[in-house]
Amino acid sequence: FRDIIPEKYAAIRMFTGYLVATADLHSSIRKQIDTYDQNQINQLVFSGHSQGGAICAIFYYMYTHDMQRPELKIEKTRAVSYASPRFVFDGDEDLYNEKCPELIRVFQVLDPVPY
Secondary structure: OOOOOOHHHHOOOEOHHHHHHHHHHHHHHHHHHHOOOOOOOOEEEEEEEOHHHHHHHHHHHHHHHOOOOHHHOOOEEEEEEEOOOOOEOOOOHHHHHHHOOOEEEEOOOOOOOOO
């Protein structure tokens, strides 16, 4: 995590289980995205449900700040999570939102998981 994004943004506090799950997937997903023709695909939407929603939101953060192979990145990105648990510690939401304002968290108010 700290070796692919700038130090300021690596300081964000996220729940370890979701961060580890995302880190395990990061390399393979990034390799696949790097194969896309940027002349034909000019935007990405990451999405997931429940734990997958937390993982997609963390991956969105990691991808947005990823300093590796910048020439292959698709710059227009966003994420949509459905019924995902919180993944950022209280107090670090502004650091997340500073560079990742395009996260939409869809949840039902009576569902205890997203809170």
